[in-house]
Amino acid sequence: MTPGLSAATDEIHVVIKDHQFSPSEVRVKANTQIKLILQNDDPTAEEFESFSLNRERVVRPGQSITIYLSPLKPGSYEFFGDFHPDSAKGKVIAE
Amino acid sequence: MLGTFIITWRETIEAALIVGILLTFLEKIGQSKQFRFVYWGAFGGVVGSLAFAGLSDYMSEFFRDIGQDLFEAAILFLATLVLTHMVVWMHHNAREIKGDLQKQAEQAISGNRLWALAVLAFIGVFREGVETVLFLWGLFLQEGAFESVAPPVFGGLLGIGLGVLMTWLFFKGFGHLSLKPFFKVSGIILLFMAAGMLSSGFGKLVAVGLVPPLIEPIWNTSWLLNERSFIGSLASGIFGYRSHPSLIQAVVYLLYFPVAVIWLRRQKHDLAQ
Numbered sequence: 001m002t003p004g005l006s007a008a009t010d011e012i013h014v015v016i017k018d019h020q021f022s023p024s025e026v027r028v029k030a031n032t033q034i035k036l037i038l039q040n041d042d043p044t045a046e047e048f049e050s051f052s053l054n055r056e057r058v059v060r061p062g063q064s065i066t067i068y069l070s071p072l073k074p075g076s077y078e079f080f081g082d083f084h085p086d087s088a089k090g091k092v093i094a095e
Numbered sequence: 096m097l098g099t100f101i102i103t104w105r106e107t108i109e110a111a112l113i114v115g116i117l118l119t120f121l122e123k124i125g126q127s128k129q130f131r132f133v134y135w136g137a138f139g140g141v142v143g144s145l146a147f148a149g150l151s152d153y154m155s156e157f158f159r160d161i162g163q164d165l166f167e168a169a170i171l172f173l174a175t176l177v178l179t180h181m182v183v184w185m186h187h188n189a190r191e192i193k194g195d196l197q198k199q200a201e202q203a204i205s206g207n208r209l210w211a212l213a214v215l216a217f218i219g220v221f222r223e224g225v226e227t228v229l230f231l232w233g234l235f236l237q238e239g240a241f242e243s244v245a246p247p248v249f250g251g252l253l254g255i256g257l258g259v260l261m262t263w264l265f266f267k268g269f270g271h272l273s274l275k276p277f278f279k280v281s282g283i284i285l286l287f288m289a290a291g292m293l294s295s296g297f298g299k300l301v302a303v304g305l306v307p308p309l310i311e312p313i314w315n316t317s318w319l320l321n322e323r324s325f326i327g328s329l330a331s332g333i334f335g336y337r338s339h340p341s342l343i344q345a346v347v348y349l350l351y352f353p354v355a356v357i358w359l360r361r362q363k364h365d366l367a368q
Contacts, residue, residue, distance in 0.1 A: 035304075044233030047226070051322045054312060054339045055302050058163060058229065061236075065160050068304035070311035070341070083230050085098060 009033045016040045019081060021090035030094040034069040046088065050079035100250035102230060106223040107258025109332045113219030115266040116281045117212055120185060123274055129209060136213035140220025148228035161303040171296035174218045178289035179355050181215055182282045186359055290351040291335020294344045301341055308341030315339050
């Protein structure tokens with residue numbers, strides 16, 4: 001989506017609003033290191049969690065965090081907000 | 096309501112397991128009057144969680160981006176050390192206590208080792224508590240009428256209550272084990288918990304980009320045990336199970352055991368002299 005800053009790292013931005021990820025589908029280049037910048041615009045905390053990406057991080061209200069993802073093989077990787085798993089769902093698609 | 100119930104229930108079981116092992120251990124060596132150390136530690140953990148979760152407004156600079164994860168990693172590494180220390184101490188006591196159980200236990204316990212009980216209870220509760228408080232507090236703040244917020248909050252509190260009750264019942268049943276098997280079983284549980292905490296701590300450092308994952312993932316065992324399942328989420332919370340671990344996480348998990356065994360052996364040798 002967002003062009004990478006360097007050849008080695010791709011940077012993507014995701015916003016949490018109303019307990020939903022936007023965009024909820026993120027496309028990235030396969031086999032590239034990724035910096036996922038997650039901004040929480042809700043007044044409540046959220047926990048970004050993904051089993052297939054092996055990541056779990058709390059982001060406090062109004063703050064943003066940078067999550068480093070390892071280079072991915074082509075495929076789809078689901079993530080969700082552990083505090084609002086019914087509405088906060090998304091996936092990273094590596095291609 | 097069901098979702099919040101399950102989340103707080105799971106977190107509470109994880110914390111109550113450590114507190115339960117400590118209380119049962121003290122009861123077994125006839126030191127029920129030392130329960131207060133564990134209660135103080137657990138109470139401190141609750142207060143600490145409330146304070147830490149509430150600090151976000153005042154310490155937002157510190158918590159910006161990686162602050163929270165660094166702090167959590169530090170707590171996990173500290174917990175690994177204290178848990179291992181606890182196992183060594185319990186192991187030593189189990190070996191010493193043979194004849195006059197009461198008297199020997201008092202001797203063993205008169206050293207200034209009791210701080211470990213309080214620290215461990217504190218860490219056990221604090222580790223899970225911060226997340227639970229942030230989660231429940233978030234429910235309170237959620238937009239909409241209070242009526243719509245009440246059921247999930249009630250579900251969350253109910254989950255805490257059931258978690259405590261279940262762990263209490265578990266240890267009531269577990270308490271019938273005699274001393275030696277109890278030390279063995281609880282020692283093994285604590286060692287696996289410690290390995291899981293060490294590995295989770297490294298996982299946090301990888302997520303903030305401070306430690307290279309080396310290879311990630313090195314395998315995928317989600318076909319065997321998925322963290323979405325109930326058993327999988329317990330295994331993940333208590334023993335640090337990950338279906339897609341990085342190489343660094345797997346290495347520190349596996350390396351922990353020989354190091355802990357060496358520590359156990361060395362202490363045994365020192366104490367025998």
